[in-house]
Amino acid sequence: DTAVSQTPKYLVTQMGNDKSIKCEQNLGHDTMYWYKQDSKKFLKIMFSYNNKELIINETVPNRFSPKSPDKAHLNLHINSLELGDSAVYFCASGDRIGEQFFGPGTRLTVL
Amino acid sequence: SQQGEEDPQALSIQEGENATMNCSYKTSINNLQWYRQNSGRGLVHLILIRSNEREKHSGRLRVTLDTSKKSSSLLITASRAADTASYFCATDVNDMRFGAGTRLTVKP
Numbered sequence: 001d002t003a004v005s006q007t008p009k010y011l012v013t014q015m016g017n018d019k020s021i022k023c024e025q026n027l028g029h030d031t032m033y034w035y036k037q038d039s040k041k042f043l044k045i046m047f048s049y050n051n052k053e054l055i056i057n058e059t060v061p062n063r064f065s066p067k068s069p070d071k072a073h074l075n076l077h078i079n080s081l082e083l084g085d086s087a088v089y090f091c092a093s094g095d096r097i098g099e100q101f102f103g104p105g106t107r108l109t110v111l
Numbered sequence: 112s113q114q115g116e117e118d119p120q121a122l123s124i125q126e127g128e129n130a131t132m133n134c135s136y137k138t139s140i141n142n143l144q145w146y147r148q149n150s151g152r153g154l155v156h157l158i159l160i161r162s163n164e165r166e167k168h169s170g171r172l173r174v175t176l177d178t179s180k181k182s183s184s185l186l187i188t189a190s191r192a193a194d195t196a197s198y199f200c201a202t203d204v205n206d207m208r209f210g211a212g213t214r215l216t217v218k219p
Binding site: 004035040041042043044045090092098099100101102103104105107 | 155156159199209211214
């Protein structure tokens with residue numbers, strides 16, 4: 001009965017590869033988010049989807065592309081991975097100005 | 112872009128003591144939220160305070176909001192080792208913005 005789930009939990013890959021992280025929520029929320037947390041623990045929003053429409057894109061490189069097949073899923077595709085992409089990526093869902101529920105995170109390591 | 116900024120960056124106290132963390136922000140808000148993050152995990156919502164509220168309690172947590180100073184504080188009373196975590200504030204201008212967090216260590 002997990003509220004927000006992400007897969008995989010860990011992802012280790014080589015520079016230049018393309019990878020995806022999946023996120024699913026069963027809370028019936030209209031809005032889902034992707035956040036990046038860097039090594040300094042700073043949490044930064046990357047994308048937000050509301051009813052399958054992109055409503056934020058915080059100057060993230062276009063190598064990152066969110067895909068929302070339906071309201072319960074927001075996947076993150078990353079092309080041509082770079083060393084600086086190494087971080088923990090969190091998916092979340094919620095109301096736009098209310099409480100957000102976070103997934104457990106995906107630790108991405110680019111070698 | 113608008114975001115909360117927590118202060119101090121790190122705080123270390125003994126079990127049983129109170130811990131106070133502060134958050135400052137730059138523009139008008141509708142609400143401010145505090146979250147906790149245990150090491151290696153996602154954030155957990157603690158409390159939301161609306162812009163027309165000045166203080167809110169939840170168990171051992173007390174949050175204050177001073178919109179004139181654009182600041183909020185989170186007080187954890189009678190701290191426990193299990194309170195060891197990073198604490199983030201987030202403001203809602205358009206959408207959520209988080210600061211870098213305060214790392215709280217409670218020593219048994």
